[in-house]
C-alpha cells in the first residue's frame with residue numbers, strides 16, 4: 001500500500017494521556033501527518049498507554065499486536081508504544097511486539113519528532129525511557145488531533161511523590177515537578193484565542209502544585225488562570241485529600257470560573273486499609289474535608305475513586321467503604337478491583353482477596369452508587385443549570401422532536417460535570433446557557449434552554 005500521510009493515535013487511560021496524545025499529534029502534524037480515525041489507513045500508529053491497572057496494560061499490547069501483519073503488507077508502517085507501559089517495559093516491549101518501532105517513555109515526548117525522523121531514515125527498534133526532568137512544554141496550539149472543540153486539558157505538574165502502595169505512577173512518571181505558572185498561563189491564553197472556553201488543569205496531585213519549587217500555590221495558580229480572558233470555566237484533577245487546604249477551598253468558593261465540582265479520591269473507607277495504602281489520611285480526616293467543602297460551597301458536586309479488594313481487605317473493611325460512600329453521597333464514583341502492579345509494593349503484600357470476591361464487592365458498590373446517582377440526577381429536575389455547550393448530541397431524543405419545534409439537539413456539561421442535552425438552533429459550541437432540567441436519566445439530563453448567556 002502507498003504512503004498516505006495519515007497518523008492514528010489511540011489513547012488508553014487517564015486525562016493526562018488525552019493531553020499528551022494531543023501534544024504527540026501536534027508533533028506529527030508538524031511533520032506533515034494528518035489524523036485518521038482508521039488505523040488501517042495510517043502510516044504511523046501510536047498507542048499512548050496506561051499502566052495503572054493490569055487491564056489497561058493488556059489493552060495496549062493487544063491493540064499494538066494487531067499491526068504485526070499489516071507491517072508485512074506495508075513495510076513503511078511505523079508503530080509506536082508511548083507513555084506509562086513504554087516507560088515500564090523499555091526494551092522488553094519488543095519481546096511481545098517484535099514489529100514495534102519505537103518505545104517512547106513518559107519523559108521522552110520532547111524527543112518524539114527526532115525519533116520519528118530516525119525511523120523514517122531506516123533505523124528500527126528505538127527505545128527512549130530516559131528520565132529527563134523536562135516537562136513536555138506547550139507547543140504551538142494545533143487542533144488537528146483535538147477531541148473537544150471547547151474544552152482542553154492542560155498539564156501543570158508531572159510525576160508523583162506520594163507512593164501509594166498500590167500505584168505504579170511514581171515509578172513510571174517519576175518524581176513530582178510543577179510547570180512554571182507563566183508557561184501554563186501562556187498556553188491557556190493561546191487556547192482561549194483559539195476558541196477554548198474550559199480548561200482542566202492536570203496533575204497527579206494538583207493540591208501540592210508549586211510546593212517543592214516553593215513557588216505559587218495551587219490556589220494562586222487558579223487566580224492567574226481565572227484572569228485569562230475568554231476562559232469561562234476551570235476544572236482540575238486530581239486532588240489528594242491529605243493536601244486539600246483551606247486556602248484552596250476558599251479559592252474555589254471565591255472564583256466564579258472555578259467549577260463547583262471536586263474529584264477527591266478516597267480509595268477506601270477503612271482506616272486499616274488506608275494505612276496499608278500509605279494514603280496519609282484517616283476516614284475521619286476525609287469526612288472533615290468533605291464537610292469543609294460543603295459548608296464553603298453548598299451545591300458542590302463530588303466524585304471519587306475507590307479500590308476494592310486491596311490485599312487483606314476484609315468484609316468489614318469493605319462495609320466501611322460502603323458506609324462512607326453512603327454517608328458522603330457522591331455524584332459519581334470510579335471504582336476498580338485491585339490489581340497487582342509489579343513495581344508497586346502492594347504486589348508483594350500477603351493475603352490477597354479472591355478474584356470472584358473482588359468482583360462481587362465491586363458489583364455491589366457500583367449497583368449501590370447507581371441508585372445514588374439516579375436519585376441525585378432526579379433531584380436536578382426543575383432546577384436551572386448553567387451549561388457550557390460542547391456540540392450536537394450524538395444521540396437523538398424522541399421527546400424533543402414531539403415537544404419542540406427545534407430539530408437540533410445540543411449537548412454540554414453542567415458545572416458539576418453532568419451531561420445535559422437540550423434543543424436549540426441558535427446555541428453553538430462555547431456558549432454558556434441556562435438550561436431548565438425536565439428529565440433525568442442515569443447518565444444524562446435533558447432540558448430546555450432559558451436564554452443564551454454570553455459567548
Ligand code: 5AD
Nearest residue numbers: 052166167265305306336337338339
Ligand atoms: N489496582 C486497582 N486500581 C488502581 N488504581 C491505581 N492503582 C490501582 C491498582 N493497582 C486506581 C485508583 C486511582 C485510579 C486512577 O486508579 O483508584 O485513583
Ligand code: SF4
Nearest residue numbers: 160162163164167169
Ligand atoms: Fe498514585 Fe497515590 Fe500518586 Fe495518585 S497520589 S498517582 S494514587 S501514588
